[in-house]
Each structure stands twice: as structure tokens, then as C-alpha cells.
Amino acid sequence: MIRNLDRAAFEAVLRRTLSPSSPIRTPEFLRGRERSLEQIRRAFVQRGRQVFIYGDRGVGKTSLALTAAYEHQPSGYEPLILSCRGSFFEIARDLLNRMAQRSVLLSKETRGREFSLTQVFGVKGNQSVETVRVGEIRSLNDFMAALRELCDTGQQGRVCVFDEFELVASQDDRRLFGDFIKQLADQEVPIYVIFCGIGDSVAALLDDHPSAPRYLAAVELARLSYDAGFEIMKGAAEELGAEIEYNTRVRIATISDGFPHYVHLICEKLFWEMYECPDAVAVSNIDHYRRAVRAAVEDAQPYLRSLYDKAVRKYQRDYEHVLWAAADHPNLERRSIEIFETYCTLFQEEKARLPREKFNQRLNALKTPSHGQVLIGTRQGWYRFRESMLRGYARLKAEEEGVELTVDHPLSPRPAR
Ligand SMILES: Nc1ncnc2c1ncn2[C@@H]1O[C@H](COP(=O)(O)OP(=O)(O)O)[C@@H](O)[C@H]1O
Ligand SMILES: [Mg+2]
Numbered sequence: 001m002i003r004n005l006d007r008a009a010f011e012a013v014l015r016r017t018l019s020p021s022s023p024i025r026t027p028e029f030l031r032g033r034e035r036s037l038e039q040i041r042r043a044f045v046q047r048g049r050q051v052f053i054y055g056d057r058g059v060g061k062t063s064l065a066l067t068a069a070y071e072h073q074p075s076g077y078e079p080l081i082l083s084c085r086g087s088f089f090e091i092a093r094d095l096l097n098r099m100a101q102r103s104v105l106l107s108k109e110t111r112g113r114e115f116s117l118t119q120v121f122g123v124k125g126n127q128s129v130e131t132v133r134v135g136e137i138r139s140l141n142d143f144m145a146a147l148r149e150l151c152d153t154g155q156q157g158r159v160c161v162f163d164e165f166e167l168v169a170s171q172d173d174r175r176l177f178g179d180f181i182k183q184l185a186d187q188e189v190p191i192y193v194i195f196c197g198i199g200d201s202v203a204a205l206l207d208d209h210p211s212a213p214r215y216l217a218a219v220e221l222a223r224l225s226y227d228a229g230f231e232i233m234k235g236a237a238e239e240l241g242a243e244i245e246y247n248t249r250v251r252i253a254t255i256s257d258g259f260p261h262y263v264h265l266i267c268e269k270l271f272w273e274m275y276e277c278p279d280a281v282a283v284s285n286i287d288h289y290r291r292a293v294r295a296a297v298e299d300a301q302p303y304l305r306s307l308y309d310k311a312v313r314k315y316q317r318d319y320e321h322v323l324w325a326a327a328d329h330p331n332l333e334r335r336s337i338e339i340f341e342t343y344c345t346l347f348q349e350e351k352a353r354l355p356r357e358k359f360n361q362r363l364n365a366l367k368t369p370s371h372g373q374v375l376i377g378t379r380q381g382w383y384r385f386r387e388s389m390l391r392g393y394a395r396l397k398a399e400e401e402g403v404e405l406t407v408d409h410p411l412s413p414r415p416a417r
Helices: 007-017 034-045 061-072 088-099 104-110 117-121 140-155 171-186 226-240 246-256 260-276 286-299 302-312 317-327 336-346 356-365 388-400
Strands: 050-055 080-083 159-163 192-198 216-221 375-377 382-385
Touching: 007 226, 007 260, 034 050, 034 061, 034 216, 050 061, 061 159, 061 192, 061 216, 080 088, 088 140, 088 171, 140 171, 171 192, 226 246, 226 260, 246 260, 246 286, 246 388, 260 286, 260 388, 286 388, 302 317, 302 388, 317 336, 317 356, 317 382, 317 388, 336 356, 336 382, 382 388
Parallel strands: 050 192, 050 216, 080 159, 159 192
Antiparallel strands: 375 382
């Protein structure tokens, strides 16, 4: 029990304060991103400048984009959120339909229809307004003209979020997005656009478009700081009227390693453990924590789990140990010799570990398709996780097995007791 909260009240607090499976939408719960929000505010002061948020999977790009989108949205409207799966023109059509508030459910019937501006707004022949949808968009000029017209008829100032930009697969489509960004500025179309993409740089995501980056504020999102992780825990604990014991907070921040998903997930499990106790619990204990980590591992996103299992081939412990060693350091990119040193620190008994040569073979095997290519070689002898979230999952697994990963987060020191 936590205080004397009944189940409904307990669940309501969990739902409000923790969101392991959904992005954040309000600044109240967006921890540690004040500067990024301000960067976006400043970017939007200038007409024609759009925002591109980039960083690893799971660092909080969508959360930042949605929180900013709600902030800049004209009142009474929702932001327009689009995933970038599909061709540029399909996505363009979807955006126009959303802006024109056409029912998405009717899209099939009218998909083949020719695009014309009268179809964006009104009735043609004997069709009712609801059934008229924007058909195919064939050119960027069509798209820009339609956007302009929608803006002139009350849609100005809308915020569009193009999420998961890394899904734009073809070079042509990336070019078109680049041209679109430029045209928004050149034609002074009064909408705000926020892109999100997994990557190291905007230029790379836009395929080195010659001019688009000039019209963009690039917001690089690093992993979340320790302090922000602590704030997530504190916010939830305070609303519940419970406390997460100090060492546990440090452990949660350490294994989450800047990926807020894990902070939310482990906390959620921890509070359930506390809630399930027959007696009233005010402060978490080590058993709650251990069980919470186990539950978090079981609950982790299935794609991470299966990728991990593929990498370590399930019953072969040595791969798993090599992977933990690779994950046990704040630097994302590391040399094999350093990873080996970590490995020796983690497994001090010589009998229990692989000799250097075998270790290197395992490390290299983890780069191959039969092990899910979970590591990639960046330069001669350097390695990094292809999927940063998998790095987080490896840390969680190590913790579950009682192997303590001890390294501090790069972004901020551990707070004093
Ligand atoms: N600044 C933040 N503070 C608290 N939780 C966050 C923050 N950013 C993201 N999260 C949480 O982390 C998880 C991943 O966030 P998300 O925005 O989907 O990441 P991305 O889009 O980069 O993959 C979500 O569960 C979200 O609730
Ligand atoms: Mg996202």
C-alpha cells in the first residue's frame, strides 16, 4: 500500500505522472528540456524558419516536438502530426487533408481523384463536403498553392510535426522535403513546421540539400541529464506521497543512461511493487527495486528484446557479457581495447572470462547479420551500438543479473547526498 490510496487513485497518479509508452505533450512533464524549448521559441520568431530536432531513438524528440507544437499552436487547434512513411507527395496530401479537416476514413474512395483547389475547400457537383478530399498532389507548386490557400482561409499559424523523418527512404523525396522547406520561406507561407529524425546531423538527414539547412534551426537532442531523470522520479513520487530510496534513484538513473523511457518504465514497476505490499510503504526498498527491474526487462519493447536475444543467441552467456561491457561506459563509441578493459573489471575472475582473442571474435560477430548487427564498426577497432535503445536494454539486463554497471552519466555528476 502507498498511503491509503485506493487502486483507482493510485492508477490515476501513475497515468498522469509516468509515460513509458507515449510521448510527453506538456512542459510540466517535459524534464530537462527548457533550453531546447526556448531554442524553438527563438527559431519561430523569424518567419520562414522551421525546426529540425535530431538525435538518437528514444531520447525524447517526439516529446519535445509535441510540447513545442502545443505551445505554438493557435488556440482551439491541435497540432498536425504526420509520420514520414510514404512518398513526399503522399505525406503532402495527408497534410492538406488534415488541414482541410477532411475525414481520413473516406480516403480510399477518392484517392484517385484529380487534385484541384476547389476540391480542397468545397463542394463540386453533387458531392457533399465530407466526401471531397484532396486527391493526388503532383507537384510541389500544387502543394504550396494549396497550403497558401488553406492559410488564407483560416489555417494560418498551424503547427505541423513531421515525425520520423529518417523513414523518408528515397533521395528524391528527401530533396523534395528540402525544396519544401525553402519554398515555405520564399513564399512566406505562414505555418510552423517541426521535423524529427534519428541521426547525427540535419545535413545528413536532408541528403546535403544545398539550401534547406539555412532555413532550419537544428535542435540537437542529447540524452537526458541525470538531474532530469531525478525530476521524473521526484514528480511521480511526490504526487503519490511516497519516496524512492536514494540509492535506488541513483541506480535507476545509471541504468537508464539518459533514456527517459527506462526511467518511466522502472518507476512504474517500482510503484506497483510498493503498492502491492500488504502494509503501508513510504520508502522503496531493495526488493521492490529488484522486482521492478525484472518486470521492466520482461516488459521492454518486444523489438528490443528480440534484437537482444538474436545478438546474444540466448543461451550463450559470453556474448551477453561482451555486450554488457560494450554498454558500460558513457562514451557511445569505444575502442575494443577499452571495452575489453571494462569486461575485465566486470568479470574479475580470470576463469570466468574470455581471453582477449576470443573476446575480439565475439565483438566482431556482434557486427554481423546473424547477430542482428547490434554493433557497428565506425573506424578501425572502434565500436558503437547501432541502436542506442538496445544499449539501454543491455544495461537493464545486466542489472537484472546483478552485474552493477558503475559508470556515471556523461552529462552531469551524481548529485551529492
Ligand atoms: N524530457 C522528458 N522528460 C520526461 N520524459 C520524457 C522526456 N522526453 C521523453 N520522455 C519519455 O521518454 C520516452 C521516449 O520519448 P519520445 O519522445 O518518444 O522519444 P523519441 O521520439 O526520441 O524516440 C517516452 O516514454 C516519453 O514519455
Ligand atoms: Mg519519436
